Amino acid sequence: MLRRAFIAATLLSLLAACGFQLRGAQTLPFGNIYLAMNQYEDFTAALKRAIESTGNAHVVSKAEEADAILQLVANDKEKHILSLNSSGSVREYQLRQRFAYRVVDRKGLELAPYSEIYVYRDVSFSEGLELAKAQEDSLLYADMQNDVLQQLLRRLSRVHPK
Incomplete structure (x- = not known):
């Protein structure tokens, strides 16, 4: 019993000594941000919620009020065929999302x-299951969007206002 406690304490101290820590909430280096993108898209609403949840930054409705302006360059989704079976039907495909942006201050x-975030997922395809695969695609795109949001917040937290 004493030996197990000693081993557990040793492992915990080694884990703490290596510098491991859980990734916490991102803090953004500016107080107000304007999102120069379509305000009615699901992605924009999710990004607003994510920024507001940081606690230190707020999304404003006018660029003149912002310390930083996130300019959307592209947010493209596509489906790319990876392989075909012997009869020429699709066997595997890849869902891709590319999010391109830049950040400027109110003076420009x-x-x-300019930066890009790429995410992708490989998907197998089965004939006769088109409806199920369409639902799977929409779930995968939602997961990819969440991945883009998390990467974007991490990158925005590293922006240094001048």
């Missing part, structure tokens, strides 16, 4: 240069 000075 660049805070973060």
Whole structure:
């Protein structure tokens, strides 16, 4: 019993000594941000919620009020065929999302240069299950959107206002 406690304490101290820590909430280096993108898309609403949940930044409705402006360059989704079976039907495909953006201040000075976030998922395809695969695609796109949001917040937290 004493030996198990000693081993557990040793492992915990080694884990703490290696610098491991859970990824916490991102804090953004600016107080107000304007999202220069379609305000009625699901992605924009999810991004607003994610930014507001940081606690230190707020999404404003006018660019003149913002410390930073997130400019959407592209948010493309596509389906790419990976392989075909012997009869020429699709066997595997890949869902891709590319999110391109840049961050400027209200004067137009660049805070973060043009950047892109790529996410993708490989999917197998079975004939006769088209409806189920369509639902799977929509779930995968939602997961990919969440992945893009998390990566974007991490990148925005590293922006240094001038």
